[in-house]
Amino acid sequence: MAEDKLKEIAKLKTNYEDYRKKYGLPSYKELNEEFEIEKLTEAEGTELFMRKLRRVLIDKIIYLLRFLESFLNPQNAPMFILVILKNLKEGTGKVVEKLYKEGCDLEIKALTLDVSSTEKQEAELAKEIIKRWGSMKKEIEDLYKEVARACEVSEKKEIKYYLG
Secondary structure, three states: HHHHHHHHHHHHHHHHHHHHHOOOOOOOOHHHHHOHHHHHHOOOOOHHHHHHHHHHHHHHHHHHHHHHHHHOOOHHHHHHHHHHHHHOOHHHHHHHHHHHHHHHHHHHHHHHHHHHHHHHHHHHHHHHHHHHHHHHHHHHHHHHHHHHHHHHHHHOOOOOOOOO
């Protein structure tokens, strides 16, 4: 079974290399480490490879957006988010808003391509997602560190619960 998976990944790498050269994409290794594109083994050899690649890339952005939404609209957020919100440093909200706007822009572009697209448009958006993720990554890492710090602070405080 593991041998079959390795063969599938080898085929994917070969297939990806053709698209990499054609559209100026980063190396397979770089993209796989950042976006886990080896999930595309089942898409290998299809005519919609670039669309499937772009969807794997945008999934990471969408995951980030769902996390950020819990800070921007905490009404339906889990309790731990509400506790963390009280302990975030000033200015964190602006970072969350900035990352959210940037992610939303990418998600809207991806939704547009889900309606109608060419392989070239898919490749262009894939490159934009990769580039913008790279520029957002440091802020995301810093935000996650701040969330972890706020969580740690909140664990030290006594939390008052409403139990009816």
